[in-house]
Amino acid sequence: MFNNRxxxxxxxxxxxxxxxxxxxxxxxxxxxxxxxxxxxGSTNTNLQVVVELGKFDEALLKRITTSAALKIRGVVIPxxxxxxxxxxxxxxxEILGDSDPEKYPLQPKKHSLEFLRDIAxxxxxxxxxxxxxxxxxxxxxxxxxxxxxxGFLYLHTPIxxxxxxxxxxxxxxxxxxxxxxxxxxxxxxxxxxxxxxGRSTNLTVSGQLEGELGATALGEIYTFGxxxxxxxxxxxxxxxxxxxxxxxxxFCDLEDNMNLAEAFIKYIIRYAMEHNKxxxxxxxxxLAEEEKQLPADKRSEMGLVxxxxxxxxxxxxxxxxxxxIDILLQSTPxxxxxxxxxxxxxxxxxxxxxxxxxxxxxxxxxxxxxxxKEFKAFYMRLNDDNKTVAAMDILAPGIGExxxxxxxxxxxxxxxARMKEMNIPAEELWWYLDTRRFGTVPHAGxxxxxxxxxxxxxxxxxxxxxxxxxxxxxxAEF
Amino acid sequence: MFNNRxxxxxxxxxxxxxxxxxxxxxxxxxxxxxxxxxxxGSTNTNLQVVVELGKFDEALLKRITTSAALKIRGVVIPxxxxxxxxxxxxxxxEILGDSDPEKYPLQPKKHSLEFLRDIAxxxxxxxxxxxxxxxxxxxxxxxxxxxxxxGFLYLHTPIxxxxxxxxxxxxxxxxxxxxxxxxxxxxxxxxxxxxxxGRSTNLTVSGQLEGELGATALGEIYTFGxxxxxxxxxxxxxxxxxxxxxxxxxFCDLEDNMNLAEAFIKYIIRYAMEHNKxxxxxxxxxLAEEEKQLPADKRSEMGLVxxxxxxxxxxxxxxxxxxxIDILLQSTPxxxxxxxxxxxxxxxxxxxxxxxxxxxxxxxxxxxxxxxKEFKAFYMRLNDDNKTVAAMDILAPGIGExxxxxxxxxxxxxxxARMKEMNIPAEELWWYLDTRRFGTVPHAGxxxxxxxxxxxxxxxxxxxxxxxxxxxxxxAEF
Numbered sequence: 001m002f003n004n005r006x007x008x009x010x011x012x013x014x015x016x017x018x019x020x021x022x023x024x025x026x027x028x029x030x031x032x033x034x035x036x037x038x039x040x041g042s043t044n045t046n047l048q049v050v051v052e053l054g055k056f057d058e059a060l061l062k063r064i065t066t067s068a069a070l071k072i073r074g075v076v077i078p079x080x081x082x083x084x085x086x087x088x089x090x091x092x093x094e095i096l097g098d099s100d101p102e103k104y105p106l107q108p109k110k111h112s113l114e115f116l117r118d119i120a121x122x123x124x125x126x127x128x129x130x131x132x133x134x135x136x137x138x139x140x141x142x143x144x145x146x147x148x149x150x151g152f153l154y155l156h157t158p159i160x161x162x163x164x165x166x167x168x169x170x171x172x173x174x175x176x177x178x179x180x181x182x183x184x185x186x187x188x189x190x191x192x193x194x195x196x197x198g199r200s201t202n203l204t205v206s207g208q209l210e211g212e213l214g215a216t217a218l219g220e221i222y223t224f225g226x227x228x229x230x231x232x233x234x235x236x237x238x239x240x241x242x243x244x245x246x247x248x249x250x251f252c253d254l255e256d257n258m259n260l261a262e263a264f265i266k267y268i269i270r271y272a273m274e275h276n277k278x279x280x281x282x283x284x285x286x287l288a289e290e291e292k293q294l295p296a297d298k299r300s301e302m303g304l305v306x307x308x309x310x311x312x313x314x315x316x317x318x319x320x321x322x323x324x325i326d327i328l329l330q331s332t333p334x335x336x337x338x339x340x341x342x343x344x345x346x347x348x349x350x351x352x353x354x355x356x357x358x359x360x361x362x363x364x365x366x367x368x369x370x371x372x373k374e375f376k377a378f379y380m381r382l383n384d385d386n387k388t389v390a391a392m393d394i395l396a397p398g399i400g401e402x403x404x405x406x407x408x409x410x411x412x413x414x415x416x417a418r419m420k421e422m423n424i425p426a427e428e429l430w431w432y433l434d435t436r437r438f439g440t441v442p443h444a445g446x447x448x449x450x451x452x453x454x455x456x457x458x459x460x461x462x463x464x465x466x467x468x469x470x471x472x473x474x475x476a477e478f
Numbered sequence: 479m480f481n482n483r484x485x486x487x488x489x490x491x492x493x494x495x496x497x498x499x500x501x502x503x504x505x506x507x508x509x510x511x512x513x514x515x516x517x518x519g520s521t522n523t524n525l526q527v528v529v530e531l532g533k534f535d536e537a538l539l540k541r542i543t544t545s546a547a548l549k550i551r552g553v554v555i556p557x558x559x560x561x562x563x564x565x566x567x568x569x570x571x572e573i574l575g576d577s578d579p580e581k582y583p584l585q586p587k588k589h590s591l592e593f594l595r596d597i598a599x600x601x602x603x604x605x606x607x608x609x610x611x612x613x614x615x616x617x618x619x620x621x622x623x624x625x626x627x628x629g630f631l632y633l634h635t636p637i638x639x640x641x642x643x644x645x646x647x648x649x650x651x652x653x654x655x656x657x658x659x660x661x662x663x664x665x666x667x668x669x670x671x672x673x674x675x676g677r678s679t680n681l682t683v684s685g686q687l688e689g690e691l692g693a694t695a696l697g698e699i700y701t702f703g704x705x706x707x708x709x710x711x712x713x714x715x716x717x718x719x720x721x722x723x724x725x726x727x728x729f730c731d732l733e734d735n736m737n738l739a740e741a742f743i744k745y746i747i748r749y750a751m752e753h754n755k756x757x758x759x760x761x762x763x764x765l766a767e768e769e770k771q772l773p774a775d776k777r778s779e780m781g782l783v784x785x786x787x788x789x790x791x792x793x794x795x796x797x798x799x800x801x802x803i804d805i806l807l808q809s810t811p812x813x814x815x816x817x818x819x820x821x822x823x824x825x826x827x828x829x830x831x832x833x834x835x836x837x838x839x840x841x842x843x844x845x846x847x848x849x850x851k852e853f854k855a856f857y858m859r860l861n862d863d864n865k866t867v868a869a870m871d872i873l874a875p876g877i878g879e880x881x882x883x884x885x886x887x888x889x890x891x892x893x894x895a896r897m898k899e900m901n902i903p904a905e906e907l908w909w910y911l912d913t914r915r916f917g918t919v920p921h922a923g924x925x926x927x928x929x930x931x932x933x934x935x936x937x938x939x940x941x942x943x944x945x946x947x948x949x950x951x952x953x954a955e956f
Contacts, residue, residue: 136632158954226703476638
């Protein structure tokens with residue numbers, strides 16, 4: 001057994017009383033041949049290890065360089081230094097792994113986020129990314145905890161699929177056929193019957209349709225898995241591979257759906273605020289520092305912590321699409337022709353419009369409901385006006401759309417008519433329609449892009465900095 | 479707001495005292511125009527709803543058929559029937575969705591598992607599959623809880639990858655290139671620089687290598703995500719898409735790894751036993767019923783519940799590969815030439831050998847360690863004998879290999895030599911080798927196939943019956 005260490009995050013909660021202890025970690029700094037700042041990934045607060053002068057070989061001390069891995073036995077004593085309650089006086093120091101300071105890419109100085117993206121395999125070793133990934137963990141755990149406590153079942157919907165759930169965008173093909181001489185039908189088209197799955201298959205863009213199958217039997221389910229978009233978007237808000245959470249509830253209408261989504265978002269943010277206080281505060285000061293570089297009018301009105309507290313403690317605004325358009329038509333930027341895109345009932349809102357509503361007009365998260373059916377998916381429930389559907393989007397400050405959901409069309413004949421209108425092949429979705437044939441129920445659900453939520457809570461500006469190894473156009477390293 | 483129902487699983491814990499209540503669910507049976515057995519997916523125990531004679535329209539009563547969806551308001555009263563404490567006397571009955579009994583594929587009779595696989599979108603509505611998926615949820619939640627409590631971070635490793643972690647098997651290509659006239663290099667080969675990710679990419683077979691990057695900075699991480707094998711295996715134990723859990727721990731050797739894996743397996747089984755008692759007992763009797771059809775010598779010695787209790791309450795056996803081979807060479811089936819495959823030091827064990835060790839010799843889970851390096855992956859730590867590696871496989875009764883793990887080779891020069899021996903291209907894995915260059919540490923990890931664990935706990939014989947929508951050769955429906 002090798003692992004008899006105490007994690008530094010735990011050790012830092014002890015009362016120092018000469019306890020013998022073993023710690024292991026990586027050197028952040030080594031000052032005056034006397035003070036090792038040791039980090040093991042459990043917290044950004046380094047453990048101070050005191051090396052008595054003359055007690056250890058010079059040859060050993062020379063190897064205590066940034067990022068060298070050490071195993072240290074010692075005793076826990078009160079610290080005289082400020083800002084720390086305790087330190088460890090070393091009795092023995094073992095070098096587990098050297099690190100050549102000339103070659104180590106992460107120098108103890110500030111690196112740009114772009115540079116760190118190129119060495120994503122090492123960026124976990126910085127305070128910024130260690131905080132981001134500890135918060136990401138907490139948010140993920142809170143997702144499971146929230147739904148588990150409410151009796152939702154975690155359903156693993158398929159990643160490889162033959163159906164395009166929403167017509168939601170371009171898809172990645174999954175295949176074992178060779179590009180050279182692929183099998184062909186008589187008419188020259190590719191014979192996908194010869195492909196691994198006996199048909200043409202893609203990476204899923206959403207688990208929703210399968211989620212509905214689960215909900216209309218098990219009651220309430222949620223998914224939390226990877227989804228994919230083969231869109232050539234090189235923005236700070238898009239990934240080709242991202243994780244999505246999709247709850248789906250039987251016996252549920254649009255209002256229930258909004259209530260759940262709002263409670264859910266508040267719950268997971270609150271969980272991270274309670275369990276990752278230190279990390280959030282670290283990222284808040286990082287962000288404040290970053291914003292100092294910006295002109296005054298580009299800076300956020302609220303710091304990260306205030307923003308999160310504000311979201312958690314205030315009701316989300318709820319308005320219809322029609323009301324949203326009215327507000328935009330009355331707005332100063334509209335009147336001054338500052339909007340780039342058209343504002344008109346029946347036309348989808350663009351990011352600039354959503355930002356105006358959220359960041360300028362309401363200054364809080366906004367749930368927009370009842371969009372025109374023309375630009376929403378076939379499965380959304382048609383409202384009695386025959387023009388709008390029971391959709392809801394949640395827009396968050398600085399992030400934009402973070403949730404998209406709807407009550408689902410449970411009426412077979414209405415659904416079939418919509419599918420026909422929109423050229424969705426009913427025969428491919430026979431199984432989906434079966435849920436409307438046999439004991440259909442009002443039901444609803446939504447999807448939350450997990451990385452956007454992590455961005456929101458960490459304040460990181462680029463979505464590629466909140467997932468371990470981002471996948472984007474021309475980007476699949478590691 | 480539509481959802482003011484009480485879930486049946488909750489309602490059944492109440493003391494009946496004339497409480498007014500709304501319940502919603504699907505009809506399982508309707509006896510004598512008087513007793514509705516209602517199910518909402520929260521439990522297999524149906525709620526009995528009593529319909530007073532003459533109180534409701536005949537036309538309404540006719541629509542109360544198997545699988546029709548109902549909303550019922552009524553009062554909770556003590557039940558006179560046996561086996562149930564309470565029932566609901568209906569004040570109002572609303573048909574949410576009809577179900578034509580002539581067309582509904584799930585009749586109230588026993589269906590074969592094969593038939594149910596063809597209607598996987600409806601099989602959640604059977605007791606067997608509702609139990610399986612409630613248990614699957616509990617196991618998944620227990621996975622997160624176990625690691626969270628120990629300070630492991632949940633890391634989402636990439637699904638689309640350019641690297642083949644283990645050379646572990648055939649892979650699915652992920653591409654947006656067209657089969658007709660794909661871009662080609664001058665030499666006629668396909669120009670994958672034109673593909674979406676700017677290179678040739680596949681679906682991951684394991685998140686381990688990326689997991690190691692996380693662990694050697696954050697300390698302890700785990701993954702829980704989908705993995706893929708493009709193998710043409712039509713067995714009861716293989717899927718093309720399955721979920722895997724892969725913890726990875728810095729400062730950890732093989733023994734620590736075994737201790738963690740054993741504690742982990744016991745924890746999640748115990749969690750399901752405590753939280754899904756009713757479901758496990760239901761599946762236990764289902765299995766006992768099924769086994770009655772078998773000849774006496776093919777039946778299990780233990781029932782499902784006893785088997786789980788036995789695993790949870792006993793230490794796993796720990797033996798080396800060398801000891802395992804010795805036991806096999808001394809065994810009756812070997813001496814009577816009953817083994818189909820060769821038994822010899824240096825040759826990998828086959829399923830028949832593993833089953834003998836687990837089911838006949840030790841009659842409990844067995845951890846086999848220190849396999850010959852020849853048939854193990856390049857990243858496993860070379861033992862001092864230069865012949866074996868610090869690998870461990872956990873073999874479980876009835877399932878076979880459920881965990882594969884190892885201490886990782888942390889010594890750069892040894893690792894590089896092994897990679898050269900095995901033709902693993904070092905330049906593609908530069909980032910992996912960096913962790914050995916800069917502060918390398920002893921570390922270890924393992925992978926657990928989640929579906930096999932669900933099989934073990936539910937007693938389901940076919941792995942396609944423990945995942946919602948199985949993916950296998952020629953199988954990608956739903």
